[in-house]
Amino acid sequence: MRAFALFLALFTFWVCLSGQTDSTFLMGIGLACCGFTAWLCTRLEIVGDEGQPTRGLLSFLVYIPWLVWQVVLANIDVVRRVWSPTSTSIDPRLFELETELRHPVARTLYANSITLTPGTVTVRCEEGHFIVHALTEGAERALLGGDMEQRIRQMEEASR
Amino acid sequence: MIDTIPWILLPLGGFIALTAAIGVLRFPDFYSRLHPAGTGDTLAQLLVLLGLLPLVTAWEDGAKLVMVTVLLFVTTPTATHAISQAAHLEGLRPWTRKEESDG
Structure with missing residues (x-):
């Protein structure tokens, strides 16, 4: 199959x-x-759940437009900060982001989604948490709010 | 109507790419420079490729444009993550507002 x-x-x-x-x-x-x-x-036995996560495909197709919209919103924010005449508009910080995602595909998707939205970059992936660099406090709070993780967790559960 | 879409999206994509370049120059340290570079990787290429879509006549060319977009959306965050993790492992500390006021 x-x-x-x-x-x-x-x-x-x-x-x-x-x-x-x-x-x-x-x-x-x-x-x-x-x-x-x-x-x-x-x-070669490389056909499997990790290579072809087919079961979560449907929810993945729902996730994509939401992610693209988030990317656009985050981009507008970064573009505004780049063009702002004062240099005081950014406040970078590193922080730890707890995650309950276990499935390797879900973790990869989460880390990549974080990096894809400008304003946040996944610096390290460790067991149970990521280290994330955020450009602003708002970007940090948006991630800690857990909306993105919630959506990916639903996908992870749907693919079980 | 469909002819005007490239005329809106292509210059907009160019503007975002310019913003990415300026952001890389303006922001203070390695980590914060990753963010404007990310705008160039994501929104700029998305706008340019979407702007090119109405211009292609053959469906294969359109499919290729979509594939390039998908490929870039998968590979660029991976590359960004790889270089930021390398910097972190080397012990590079991010610039913060607190350090600036201290020194």
């Missing part, structure tokens, strides 16, 4: 890159290559 999902993803990727949908020969070669790759990955 996971191997088939991998095969579908590979083939979609291949079709998008080549765009040669009218050539039967090229499509056949693509199908064969993607099938072979999926088979190899199964043999």
Whole structure:
């Protein structure tokens, strides 16, 4: 099942890159290559929950637009601070962020989401907490509020 | 109508990229400079690629633009995290407002 999902993803990727949908020969070669790759990955035993977290996919698709919106909001804030005529508008700090996320994919997604929103950067990932650098107190408070973690935890639970 | 979208999004993306460059120059230390650099990685490229989407005619080209966006959204935070963790392990301390008032 996971191997088939991998095969579908590979083939979609291949079709998008080549765009040669009218050539039967090229499509056949693509199908064969993607099938072979999926088979190899199964043999290497790298097809699994960590490589293909397929079960949380639906909630992930809901999460993406929310994340993009957060990125846009955070960007506007950083852009304002860059252009502010006084240099007093930033107040950087390092702080510890507790997290209850255990699943490696969920932890990666959380750390990457934090880094993706300007104003906060994940500096270290340790067991049970991240060390985060925030540009302003507001950015720190937004993370400590836990809204983002809540959304990812729902995804983690949905994928169980 | 659809012809005007690139004319809005492309200059806006350029402006954000310029802001990222200025932010890197203006901010005080390594860690805080990561943040404006992040605006260039995320919003600027998103705006530019979205602005280019109405201009492409072949669907493969559009799909490639979307793929580039997805790839950048995955790889740039990973790279940012890698260099900030390297700095942290080296013991680089972040600039804070308190230190400035002390010294």
